[in-house]
Amino acid sequence: MLYALCFLLFMIGLYCAVVKKNMVKIVIGIMVMEYAVNLLLIMLGYRLGGTAPILGGADADGVTKVVAAQFLATVVDPLPQALVLTSIVISLGSLALMISICIRTYAKYGTFDITEIRRLRG
């Protein structure tokens, strides 16, 4: 059910990126799609009632330094979180690139409407 909601969010972003004519709205749609995928990945690693995968001093045995089994039984999966962190970094870079392209296009044509940007200048 929740995965279907992620898919719905992705579809909203896709609709925004395909149908809208404003370049800034297209960028927002692409970012909504990326965040929908990130949300799906995070939810794949989630466990109901789980805690954050941070190993504190109380979670390991003081003498043998072995991680407590209770910690391993309740913690959520940290691998999708690391993957999503990388994905957030890459989406930040692509967002900066898209925004700079929008700014340069506006400086050249004076509009954000992609239907009016048709003539080649220069």
Added chain:
Amino acid sequence: MKGMTVIVKTVSSWVKMLIFLFGIYIILFGHLSPGGGFAGGVILASSYVLLMLAFGRELVERNLPLPLASRLDCLGAFLFALLAILGLIVGGVFFVNFLYQKYLPGSTFHLVSGGTIPLSNIVIVLKVGASLFLVIFMLSRFRYDSKGPAEKLASDPTIGAKE
């Protein structure tokens, strides 16, 4: 773009050091608690963005000039590669944690217990903080440069023919 009102300037001059200090804490404890190189670098860059919003771009440009930021960016990438190749030379494997338990013995959950991981966090901070600062700085400079096509064409007739 000469900055905001005196309220914003006063509060941001109080808050900027706290933000910077919090970023440094996030970096140094990145291997023990949530955080690390990327988050700390974003926080450090955001302290500069706060200064840029409150005091204008010229003060930030005097404080951290663009060539210096660009050099820090390149230095971060170079030192990260150097750390990886040092792992290859010393430990035999690319990116191996060659300092751990051999040169820097530290017990679990202490600050000096990560080997090369805090070093790579610091290097990633150089890369991420400088490049994010450069991105936001250049975006604000684009806005300054772009006056709109009509004025630009009127003021400079070579632009239409160039490029």
